[in-house]
Amino acid sequence: MNLTAKTSLVAIYLVFLLSPSRGEVYTALTDVEPLLETHLMITEILEDYIEYEEKRLEVLKSHLKVYQKEHEKAMEDIPNYLGNPINAFTLIKRLTTDITFMGKIIEAGIDYARNTTILKPHPDMKYPTLEDLTGAAQALTRLQETYHLDVKDLAQGILNGVVYSTSMNSDDCFELGRVLYNEKDYNNSVSWMLMALEKYPNNDELYSFTDVDIIEYISFTYFLLDDVRSALYWTQKLLALDPDHERARGNIPHYTKALMERENKLSKKRRGDTGEPELDATLEQEKEKEKEEKPEPSQYEKERKVYEALCRGEMEIPVDVAKRLKCRYLTENHPFLRLAPIKMEYVYVDPDIIVFHEVMSDDEIYEIMMIAKPRFRRATVHDPKTGELVPAHYRISKSAWLRDEDAPEVRAVSRRVADFTGLSLATAEELQVVNYGLGGHYEPHFDFARKQENAFENFHGNRIATVLFYMSDVAQGGATVFTELGLSVFPRRGAAVFWLNLHPSGEGDLATRHAACPVLRGSKWVSNKWIHQGGQELIKPCDLQYQSEGFIRTLPRPLLKKSFR
Structure with missing residues (x-):
């Protein structure tokens, strides 16, 4: 296959990836296995293209190295590789959001690729969809919650104390956090965004986002979790990095006002009916009282605890x-x-x-x-x-x-x-x-x-x-x-x-x-x-x-x- 044809295929496959389709690759591991063929073919296409424009496309070369390393590891033991949820997530991510980002880099330097006649997608190549990426992200958090897995361990490729895969980079963690944010799973989203920030930058890799983007997600997610104090703290950190950030500057007074109103309300509640402060009424006591006032767990919640304990073999x-x-x-x-x-x-x-x-x-x-x-x-x-x-x-x-x-x-x-x-x-x-x-x-x-x-x-x-x-x-x-x-x-x-x-x-x-x-x-x-x-x-x-x-x-x-x- 010549360079023009291969470059055309890159553009074609990117269009195909973004076309509407039902994403169900994540629902059976047997459907994930064919993605390795697509993974390999994409690797070959990128390799030829990078040889043509080595200096201008260093970012694509870094992606190629990741593709090659992971594919070689996968081919050593395909069932165990795909059986690892972290590998499966990163494989789907490589073929969804990563390839979209690479497509933008390619199009920036090759105008003729945009004018190439759209051909039918290659019948041997199978792509996951963004729905599959969401399914894979939700699977990781399901495992994390059921088996009490630590986010830091997962990001390092560790499952229950054993290293099974390569570690996730900042980009992987950011994408996982973003997907969970879009699914309104804010608790898990903020955990992965914090991990993305901890790993950023990594070996001077070129990302489609900056640390400012990560912190903006973190600050607003805390606000959505009704943790105004943390939202204010992270927004102040964001402004320290980017003093001209318009949304952050607008949020500071809003968060400050909300925090003051909450403190005043809590202070009035501690004073009681007399209007005089009670000496023994502390913030810690108030928190304990709130815990005691929590409603009895539902039947579903009780069964869920038993179910998860049984899954972990704790009963x-x-x-x-x-x-x-x-x-x-x-x-x-x-x-x-x-x-x-x-x-x-x-x-x-x-x-x-x-x-x-x-x-x-x-x-x-x-x-x-x-x-x-x-x-x-x-x-x-x-x-x-x-x-x-x-x-x-x-x-x-x-x-x-x-x-x-x-x-x-x-x-x-x-x-x-x-x-x-x-x-x-x-x-x-x-x-x-x-x-x-x-x-x-x-x-x-x-x-x-x-x-x-x-x-x-x-x-x-x-x-x-x-x-x-x-x-x-x-x-x-x-x-x-x-x-x-x-x-x-x-x-x-x-x-x-x-x-x-x-x-x-x-x-x-x-x-x-x-x-x-x-x-x-x-x-x-x-x-x-x-x-x-x-x-x-x-x-x-x-x-x-x-x-x-x-x-x-x-x-x-x-x-x-x-x-x-």
């Missing part, structure tokens, strides 16, 4: 449950099991949560993955009002549905499910294969449909049971957690988790509420087989008992390994 199941757990070989349900018994482990009792080990082979996993990949679509959930399947921010993954007729491996897995569960698959759903995205997760939910929900109308009855296959190991995170039981089950390739969703009466078992924790590092592949009531009449007959004696109201509460932080 233990009660002793009286633990002492009843056991492992054994399953030999009943089917004559074949007498020849090839299956290892089964009870990880909870009443309700019984069972892990069946080594029930999906490596060959089956590979074939099922290959069949599922081209069919992947954004994972959806049932809208409780309409019953329709819709995407949701609390479920970040892509999935595909496979029928038994699609491949011998799918049929074999279905037969095995029938063998080790002892249930009929006559009305079971197709095998759902799922690959989680950056920080991929699925917040607490039930697998069964409640009475008020219009779901499973086309199936024979509710979901009586769930079989969840783990098709990959996960280096960190990605546990399946049961928030009412205090149980965490971590992925183990080839294993399957099984539980009943319904009581014998057919009522939903609220104790089976569960969630998929965010993937901290690695790629999480699972597949689900949901079994319905139809066909189980003689296998699992109903009774008149509304719920079992071990229902959630009498469940012993889980124990914390560590206190909530």
Whole structure:
């Protein structure tokens, strides 16, 4: 490819990048992998262009070095590289905002590139969108909050004390802070802006922003967080760097007035009804009083704390449950099991949560993955009002549905499910294969449909049971957690988790509420087989008992390994 053609491609791809498209690269790691090809092709294009104008385009050369270094590291171990959320974020950033900035530099020196005929984008190149960049930024903050990760460690490429990637530069931190600011996530935005300022400048790199820009974000974000004192402090620092900054000069009197009004209001409140100051009324006491007056946490907030503690492995199941757990070989349900018994482990009792080990082979996993990949679509959930399947921010993954007729491996897995569960698959759903995205997760939910929900109308009855296959190991995170039981089950390739969703009466078992924790590092592949009531009449007959004696109201509460932080 000659220089003119390659230069034209740069302009074409930049136009293509900014064209409207649905951004869902971040929702499955399998979709991030093709970005490395784009990453490499962009590197080659930039390399040729820089050779043509070495002196004038030193800034592009510095970007090339970053591209090359990261690509070489990625090619050493692609799954682990892409499984690191920091690498995935920076990869998407390189191909969104970074490439836009580079395009402006190119256009400034090459007028003929603007007049080149617009050709079709290269079919082998796949670009993320700004929506993907936002998704990757939100994934990083989700991991940060769930696993109590320090911003400084993340910026250095450290996850839970281990260095997994190259450190982020000031530009990376600034872009992350800017994206979070636009999403109104001000607490996390200001943390990353402060980190961007700490790292600025870095090796005299040329940035599209200055330290004044960073401080302006910091000061106004503090104001939006109702921290007027900090907003005033940072605005004064901004004016020290740029005395003619118009917005900062206008904000100083506004912040000063707001701060004085707040101090006067607090002073009057401390004086009480008599108008005389109380000797023992201090600012610290006022703050303590405000803490005491905070409303009781909502049910969602309480569950969220339990969910995050379980994701971190900070909870233990009660002793009286633990002492009843056991492992054994399953030999009943089917004559074949007498020849090839299956290892089964009870990880909870009443309700019984069972892990069946080594029930999906490596060959089956590979074939099922290959069949599922081209069919992947954004994972959806049932809208409780309409019953329709819709995407949701609390479920970040892509999935595909496979029928038994699609491949011998799918049929074999279905037969095995029938063998080790002892249930009929006559009305079971197709095998759902799922690959989680950056920080991929699925917040607490039930697998069964409640009475008020219009779901499973086309199936024979509710979901009586769930079989969840783990098709990959996960280096960190990605546990399946049961928030009412205090149980965490971590992925183990080839294993399957099984539980009943319904009581014998057919009522939903609220104790089976569960969630998929965010993937901290690695790629999480699972597949689900949901079994319905139809066909189980003689296998699992109903009774008149509304719920079992071990229902959630009498469940012993889980124990914390560590206190909530």
